[in-house]
Amino acid sequence: MAVGERVEQSPKIYHTLQKEGMNYTAFSRHYPYRRENAELMLEAMLYLSARFTGVDIGSGNGLAAQLVKGMTEIFLREAVMWCVDPDPYALAQAEKDTPSSDRFKAHWIKGFGQDIEVLLNGQIPEDGVDMVSILGTIHEVPPDDQTSVISAGARILRPRGIVVVNSEFTDIATADNETLWAMPAGRAAMKFGRVTKAEKPGLLQRAPAEYTQMGENAGLVLVYYQVVPVTYPTQALVDINQYSGWVEGVRNSFIFENGQPSLEEFSRELQLSYGRSKPLTRQSVRWIFQKPN
Amino acid sequence: MRRRPEEDIIVVTGVGTVNPLALNARDTLQAVKEGRSGVGLYEPLDPNEPLLNSQVKLAAQVKGFDPNPFLTPRDLRRVHRSAALSTVAVAEALQDAGLLTDLSRLVELTEIDKLGSDYRPLDGIEPGRIGIRLGTGIGGSTYIAEVQKIIDQRGDNRVPAIAMQIILADRVEIVPSQKFQLKGPAAVTVSACASSGMAMGDALDKLRARRADVMVSGGVDSAFHPVAYAAFNNMRALSRRNDSADKASTPFDQGAAGFIQGEGAGIVVLERYPDAKARGAKIYAEFADYADTADAFHDTAPSGEGAVRAMRNALAYAYLNPSDIDYINAHGTSTPIGDRKELEGITEVFGDHTARLYISSSKSMIGHILGGAGGVEAVITLKAMEAGIIPPTINLINAISEGMNLVPNKALYRKYNRSMSNTFGFGGHNNSIIFNHPRVMGMFSY
Ligand SMILES: C[S@@+](CC[C@H](N)C(=O)[O-])C[C@H]1O[C@@H](n2cnc3c(N)ncnc32)[C@H](O)[C@@H]1O
Numbered sequence: 001m002a003v004g005e006r007v008e009q010s011p012k013i014y015h016t017l018q019k020e021g022m023n024y025t026a027f028s029r030h031y032p033y034r035r036e037n038a039e040l041m042l043e044a045m046l047y048l049s050a051r052f053t054g055v056d057i058g059s060g061n062g063l064a065a066q067l068v069k070g071m072t073e074i075f076l077r078e079a080v081m082w083c084v085d086p087d088p089y090a091l092a093q094a095e096k097d098t099p100s101s102d103r104f105k106a107h108w109i110k111g112f113g114q115d116i117e118v119l120l121n122g123q124i125p126e127d128g129v130d131m132v133s134i135l136g137t138i139h140e141v142p143p144d145d146q147t148s149v150i151s152a153g154a155r156i157l158r159p160r161g162i163v164v165v166n167s168e169f170t171d172i173a174t175a176d177n178e179t180l181w182a183m184p185a186g187r188a189a190m191k192f193g194r195v196t197k198a199e200k201p202g203l204l205q206r207a208p209a210e211y212t213q214m215g216e217n218a219g220l221v222l223v224y225y226q227v228v229p230v231t232y233p234t235q236a237l238v239d240i241n242q243y244s245g246w247v248e249g250v251r252n253s254f255i256f257e258n259g260q261p262s263l264e265e266f267s268r269e270l271q272l273s274y275g276r277s278k279p280l281t282r283q284s285v286r287w288i289f290q291k292p293n
Numbered sequence: 294m295r296r297r298p299e300e301d302i303i304v305v306t307g308v309g310t311v312n313p314l315a316l317n318a319r320d321t322l323q324a325v326k327e328g329r330s331g332v333g334l335y336e337p338l339d340p341n342e343p344l345l346n347s348q349v350k351l352a353a354q355v356k357g358f359d360p361n362p363f364l365t366p367r368d369l370r371r372v373h374r375s376a377a378l379s380t381v382a383v384a385e386a387l388q389d390a391g392l393l394t395d396l397s398r399l400v401e402l403t404e405i406d407k408l409g410s411d412y413r414p415l416d417g418i419e420p421g422r423i424g425i426r427l428g429t430g431i432g433g434s435t436y437i438a439e440v441q442k443i444i445d446q447r448g449d450n451r452v453p454a455i456a457m458q459i460i461l462a463d464r465v466e467i468v469p470s471q472k473f474q475l476k477g478p479a480a481v482t483v484s485a486c487a488s489s490g491m492a493m494g495d496a497l498d499k500l501r502a503r504r505a506d507v508m509v510s511g512g513v514d515s516a517f518h519p520v521a522y523a524a525f526n527n528m529r530a531l532s533r534r535n536d537s538a539d540k541a542s543t544p545f546d547q548g549a550a551g552f553i554q555g556e557g558a559g560i561v562v563l564e565r566y567p568d569a570k571a572r573g574a575k576i577y578a579e580f581a582d583y584a585d586t587a588d589a590f591h592d593t594a595p596s597g598e599g600a601v602r603a604m605r606n607a608l609a610y611a612y613l614n615p616s617d618i619d620y621i622n623a624h625g626t627s628t629p630i631g632d633r634k635e636l637e638g639i640t641e642v643f644g645d646h647t648a649r650l651y652i653s654s655s656k657s658m659i660g661h662i663l664g665g666a667g668g669v670e671a672v673i674t675l676k677a678m679e680a681g682i683i684p685p686t687i688n689l690i691n692a693i694s695e696g697m698n699l700v701p702n703k704a705l706y707r708k709y710n711r712s713m714s715n716t717f718g719f720g721g722h723n724n725s726i727i728f729n730h731p732r733v734m735g736m737f738s739y
Contacts, residue, residue, distance in 0.1 A: 030300075031301035
């Protein structure tokens with residue numbers, strides 16, 4: 001399968017994978033994004049012991065593993081993580097950027113969050129792992145599968161283990177500046193002729209409470225919940241438009257009367273357009289769920 | 294190591310200080326190199342001043358302070374000494390940053406409201422985009438005791454109309470805000486002796502959230518008043534070694550017997566790196582990150598745990614490993630329990646790397662400037678890192694811990710890349726900030 005194509009046209013993912021020149025790497029270096037995730041991981045550390053194990057679903061370019069690795073140095077702990085993503089490009093980049101250390105080891109596994117029980121069978125401890133992280137990913141899982149990904153995460157946890165989730169794609173994410181976020185995208189789309197808004201947005205943006213409910217339905221207890229504003233500088237807005245997942249999500253929000261532009265073309269226009277935007281804020285929602293005894 | 298995008302880098306482009314060692318940053322660095330002490334027997338500014346304290350005679354005072362040309366004698370009538378100190382240090386920092394070049398544009402405080410909204414004493418910056426966030430522990434609040442005296446002795450109708458302008462803590466930033474037309478976000482942060490560090494953190498957040506393009510930050514305190522001395526002394530926080538003033542501030546020494554109250558201001562100018570680069574501004578360091586925590590434990594004794602969390606969180610936010618830090622400008626006040634807890638905390642956070650760290654306390658030279666300590670110590674740290682100097686802990690004869698390099702008595706000459714500065718406050722406030730040398734600007738470890 002070539003990088004940058006749908007994985008076997010699988011229904012388990014609904015956007016185009018990353019590839020050379022169209023990836024998440026530039027964006028995920030941005031401070032506000034890392035900070036949001038670092039704060040959540042610091043919170044998660046409160047529930048973890050001196051040696052812990054974790055599974056990261058949608059590991060992308062390895063951010064969760066990098067944060068956990070850093071925390072093992074800072075908190076003098078040890079951790080092993082199994083990082084799962086369907087995207088071979090992202091996994092290769094992650095592996096390169098996240099070498100193991102005395103305290104930290106990561107395993108990189110190509111696959112879907114929906115399949116972790118089978119994928120990790122025999123690899124993770126039998127009594128379960130201490131943490132499952134799903135950072136910036138749950139909204140990318142096809143909506144009908146989101147519940148099953150969270151439930152699968154809950155099943156591979158040991159009692160008192162945690163599921164750590166965040167998302168900047170809920171229906172409150174851009175509530176107070178929706179137009180500012182939408183305008184540059186509209187301008188870019190119009191470069192390709194007449195466009196109308198698609199009936200359904202490119203990405204389903206649920207209410208945060210729906211994700212809370214999914215965790216509770218999986219038998220987990222919500223122990224931490226926060227909504228945090230994250231302000232992105234203009235360069236970060238440019239860089240997110242290098243990410244194929246985002247670009248495709250935006251492209252699917254429009255109907256192009258003269259035919260869809262390619263992802264590369266659309267990405268270039270989006271970058272130019274967001275490059276003229278002022279810094280913009282999104283609301284990130286964070287959850288930590290715990291498995292009862 | 295990877296690198297943050299330039300837009301995410303916040304840098305220090307100017308520093309200013311007035312403190313017991315010197316009246317500006319350059320001379321302060323010289324005094325630090327020489328390991329001088331700024332502590333002495335208290336000298337009243339005014340011969341009619343009442344006795345400061347019956348037991349404690351020690352103080353780290355700013356000597357020879359002359360606020361001219363930044364504040365005129367008329368300005369000074371409506372300004373507590375803490376606000377005068379902060380204003381002069383802000384002026385130096387703005388000059389150092391290249392934002393204040395023409396002093397003839399400055400006017401007296403009472404003349405400002407007569408000028409139009411296009412009054413711009415600073416160069417090349419929109420007044421609404423430059424803010425100020427300073428820390429102070431006490432501000433002008435000791436003046437309340439003076440007001441009470443006036444009421445008791447001469448009646449309440451004799452209280453000066455400007456009394457409130459002297460008392461309020463925010464005056465330490467309002468006066469420079471007016472003087473230099475800093476019209477962005479302006480506020481003080483009050484968190485006892487951690488005030489300055491917290492203010493600098495708040496300023497960093499303002500820049501990150503793009504609420505301002507330049508933030509002036511740091512802090513100040515000046516509280517040589519019988520009220521402050523009696524209160525600190527009666528909780529046994531102050532050293533009573535009146536017979537050996539310059540040897541009395543002894544952080545990390547077995548003989549540590551309390552802190553010496555100091556006064557002063559330390560100011561930094563912060564901005565985003567692309568702006569600083571475009572202006573061709575000098576760059577002292579990257580302000581990599583900070584963390585604040587609360588002990589929620591005891592009024593005066595540290596829990597230790599809170600300080601550990603502050604150091605760890607600061608590392609985590611800066612994406613640095615403990616082994617990336619080279620120098621710690623410690624809180625080290627010269628109080629036995631505080632000094633010991635801090636070194637234990639450092640050992641807990643830095644593990645094996647502790648032995649390779651340089652750790653020193655500037656308070657051995659400047660005393661404890663309370664809410665202004667973090668500001669002055671940040672300036673010392675920045676100037677020293679720039680010059681490749683590790684500031685000493687003077688008066689250190691018998692260290693309370695083994696296997697740590699507490700830089701006894703003599704400054705060291707070393708190139709290094711990263712400094713952490715700690716400030717902790719009564720009530721259990723903890724603040725740690727991290728500066729990266731321009732050599733490693735934007736670089737992070739994980
Ligand atoms: C926005 S990225 C976030 C990556 C990383 N967690 C971070 O925060 O930097 C989302 C990732 O989810 C992955 N993804 C999409 N659908 C998935 C699924 N069904 N199971 C697991 N990962 C999936 C994508 O390949 C992508 O790498």
